[in-house]
Amino acid sequence: xxxxxxxxxTADDYKxxxxxxxxxxxxxxxxxxxxxxxPDLVWLTGYAPPAVTERLTLLVLAxxxxxxxxxxxxxxxxxxxxxxxPALALRDWTDGKDPYALTAALLDHKxxxxxxxxxxxxxxxxxxxxxxxxxxxxxxxxxxxxxxxKDAAELERLAAAGAAADAAFEEIRNVRFSGRRESEVAxxxxxxxxxxxxxxxxxxxxxxxxxxxxxHHEAGDRRIERGDMVVLDFGGLKDGYGSDTSRTxxxxxxxxxxxxxxxLVREAQEAGFRAVRPGAACxxxxxxxxxxxxxxxxxxxxxHRTGHGxxxxxxxxxxxxxxxxxxxxxxxxxxxxxxxxLPGRFGVRIEDIVTVTEDGGRRLNGTERGxxxxx
Numbered sequence: 001x002x003x004x005x006x007x008x009x010t011a012d013d014y015k016x017x018x019x020x021x022x023x024x025x026x027x028x029x030x031x032x033x034x035x036x037x038x039p040d041l042v043w044l045t046g047y048a049p050p051a052v053t054e055r056l057t058l059l060v061l062a063x064x065x066x067x068x069x070x071x072x073x074x075x076x077x078x079x080x081x082x083x084x085x086p087a088l089a090l091r092d093w094t095d096g097k098d099p100y101a102l103t104a105a106l107l108d109h110k111x112x113x114x115x116x117x118x119x120x121x122x123x124x125x126x127x128x129x130x131x132x133x134x135x136x137x138x139x140x141x142x143x144x145x146x147x148x149x150k151d152a153a154e155l156e157r158l159a160a161a162g163a164a165a166d167a168a169f170e171e172i173r174n175v176r177f178s179g180r181r182e183s184e185v186a187x188x189x190x191x192x193x194x195x196x197x198x199x200x201x202x203x204x205x206x207x208x209x210x211x212x213x214x215x216h217h218e219a220g221d222r223r224i225e226r227g228d229m230v231v232l233d234f235g236g237l238k239d240g241y242g243s244d245t246s247r248t249x250x251x252x253x254x255x256x257x258x259x260x261x262x263x264l265v266r267e268a269q270e271a272g273f274r275a276v277r278p279g280a281a282c283x284x285x286x287x288x289x290x291x292x293x294x295x296x297x298x299x300x301x302x303x304h305r306t307g308h309g310x311x312x313x314x315x316x317x318x319x320x321x322x323x324x325x326x327x328x329x330x331x332x333x334x335x336x337x338x339x340x341x342l343p344g345r346f347g348v349r350i351e352d353i354v355t356v357t358e359d360g361g362r363r364l365n366g367t368e369r370g371x372x373x374x375x
Contacts, residue, residue, distance in 0.1 A: 006157055006239050009046060013153075014084030017044050022063045024143050031111025032062030033139065034103075034127070036119035039312045040139060042240070043147055047082035049075055056099040056123050059088070060106045070103050100126040109133050114142040144317040148309055149331040155355060157241035158310065158333055160197070162353050162364035165235060165243035168192035169367045172232065177224045177251050177374045182206040186219035189234045198236045198243070202314050205233035205246075212248070212347030215304055215339060226252040229262075229346040230374070231339075235314050242314040244335055245365045246351035249372045261298070261340050262371050265348045268292035268338040269369065272306050272320070276336070276354055276361030282324040289338040290322075298340045307335040310353055332356045333364070 021044060025033045035041050037049045037057050047069070049057050055072040057079075067088035071079045076092040079085060091106070093099045100123075107113070110133040115124060117138050124136060139146065150158065171192050177185060186204040193201050207217035209228040217231075224230060228251045235244035248262060272289030286306040293302045307320030310333050318326055320334060337351030352365040 006160070007153065009083060009153065011084055011086040014045055015087035018059075018061055018067045018084070018087060021143070021146055022061045022065075022067070024146060025061065025114055026063035028114070028142055029112065030114050030137075030142060031108045031134075032060060032065075033114045033116075033143075034119065034136075035059040035061065035116045035139070036123065038116055038118040039316075040116045040147070043312050045069065045082055045084035045088065047079055047084065050078055054120070054122060055095075056093070056103070056126070058103055058119075058123070060103065062107075068106055070099060070106075072099075098130075100130040103127060104130040107131060107134070111135075112137060114139045140317065145326070147311050147316060148318055149329055150311060150333055150355070151331065154241065154311065155331065155333070157239050158243075158353065158355070159364050161235075161238040161241050161243035162245070163366075164196035164198060164238050165193065165245045166365055166367045167196045168234065169232070169245065169247055173247075173249060173372055173374055175374075177208075177228075177230060177249070178226050179223060181221050181223055182208055182211070182219040183221060185224070185230075189232070193234065193236055193243075196238075198238045201234075201236040202242075203234060203236075205231065207231040207233075207347065208251075209346060210344050213341040213343050213345060215341060215347070215349065224251060229254070229258055229348065231347050231349050233349065233351065237312075237314075240312055242310045242312070244310055244314050244351065244353060245367070246337055246339075246349045247367060247369070247372065248348045248350060249374045251374055253373065254371060258346065259371060261342070261346075262348050264293060264296050264298065265338055265340055265350050266369050268302075269336055269350045269352070272336040272338060273352065273354055273361055273363065276328060276356055278328055278330055278356060278358065280328050282318050282320050282326050282328065283322050285320040285328075285334075285336060286322055286324075289336065293338060293340060301340045301342055302338060303341060304339065306338055307354075309334045328356045330356050330358050
């Protein structure tokens with residue numbers, strides 16, 4: 001089950017993204033944007049270099065100017081095939097030439113530029129030397145919402161990724177847990193994500209018993225036992241867009257306390273979801289979920305933010321956290337994932353991806369959020 005492949009993004013789609021990014025940069029007082037290989041470059045142009053090396057590849061965007069992609073000559077044929085290539089100009093450079101001088105000629109010699117977060121220090125220092133009158137700021141700091149609001153085609157991909165992750169959960173809940181290592185169940189989860197259409201698996205957390213009290217536990221050699229609570233958190237990329245979901249299952253019958261804590265987290269997750277609506281602040285989602293857990297006396301055991309954005313990466317702005325007053329707008333997508341973590345005992349986390357609609361929110365995950373009993 002992989003589903004129907006989505007309609008590809010067109011050169012016009014990528015041109016619209018580049019134009020929007022350049023306008024937002026100008027509105028933020030930036031002279032332009034410099035985008036190195038990584039998620040931002042893929043989102044803006046559809047181009048992912050065959051290998052990220054020390055050779056400079058850089059997209060140069062500025063309002064009122066044609067977008068330019070600086071690439072090594074030996075990679076120019078691949079860049080020319082990128083779906084966004086018709087909407088930009090290519091400038092290639094050969095080994096032995098100075099790519100920073102080539103790039104500098106495309107930029108104002110003074111001004112502040114936004115730089116994608118994963119640009120190499122080697123390249124940024126080279127540009128600073130070529131253009132000593134310039135300064136730089138990270139793209140996430142300068143334009144945190146650049147990719148946050150998804151269009152209909154992006155929402156379709158995110159929904160399909162969520163459905164694929166749901167299908168993986170429906171399968172994994174039927175496998176045997178007791179007596180198996182966490183790493184074995186994690187391998188099953190990864191295989192299921194791929195079977196249901198994921199091209200990239202980013203994480204498969206299987207945290208059993210006391211390991212569940214570590215939100216980012218990496219699946220290890222611990223054998224899962226009857227009586228264990230098991231946190232499952234898994235996701236990756238399908239057709240270029242992310243999935244990320246968490247469910248907490250129990251091996252055999254739970255104790256009254258385990259069931260009570262699970263019900264509490266489910267209630268908190270529901271409260272966070274119901275706080276999603278246009279105009280609400282990101283922090284309102286966190287506050288709503290946290291209030292439920294605080295009110296039950298478990299506040300000190302909820303040790304992370306309530307959510308993070310998702311798109312071409314599984315973690316990106318916006319963040320559902322106290323102090324983030326940015327308003328929610330239709331098309332934003334993010335997780336709602338409260339948890340309770342009792343050191344040395346067990347943990348519970350329940351997570352859905354949610355998109356903001358015109359009148360509220362819509363879940364992109366639909367599997368059972370109540371207690372699931374596994375063997």
